Amino acid sequence: MYAIVRTGGKQYQVAAGSRLRVEKLAGExxxxxxxxxxxxVADGNEVKVGRPVVEGARVTARIVEQDKAKKVLVFKKKxxxxxxxxxxxxxxxxxxEIKEIL
Structure with a gap:
């Protein structure tokens, strides 16, 4: 079973037990x-596509880490x-860390 969720202006494919990095969310x-x-939401042969979202569907996750990515250098020159x-x-x-898809 997997789902496609939208957060931070991006879309992610998630499954129970998977880990992913998203734009910063509030929380500890x-x-x-x-x-x-x-x-x-896809469960075996059954696929539910939302217009734009699937009614009543939600994904619960646990915050594993709040951090910053590696530094990106920006150099400008004229x-x-x-x-x-x-x-x-x-x-x-x-x-x-994705707990479950409901």
């Missing part, structure tokens, strides 16, 4: 979150002008 490590924007700019960015994320 160990908290339970509910993903209610379920776009598709030739012959002496303009150089170096910045770094670390995107925050939330790691989830």
């Amino acid at each position: 490590v160990g908290d339970t979150v509910e993903l209610s924007e379920v776009l598709l 030739r012959r002008k002496g303009y150089r700019l170096k910045k770094g960015h670390r995107q925050p994320y939330t790691a989830l």
Whole structure:
């Protein structure tokens, strides 16, 4: 059994017991979150597609980690002008462990 959920403007395929990184969600490590924007649920031969979401379907997950991704360096330069700019960015994320698909 698997489902397609939407969170943080992206879509993810999830199954019970799987782990995934999503855009930062509010909550502490160990908290339970509910993903209610379920776009598709597949259980064996039966597939339910939502328009846009499947009514009554939800996915429960546990927050495993709240952290930042690896640093991405941004370097800008304009030739012959002496303009150089170096910045770094670390995107925050939330790691989830999927408990069940209801």
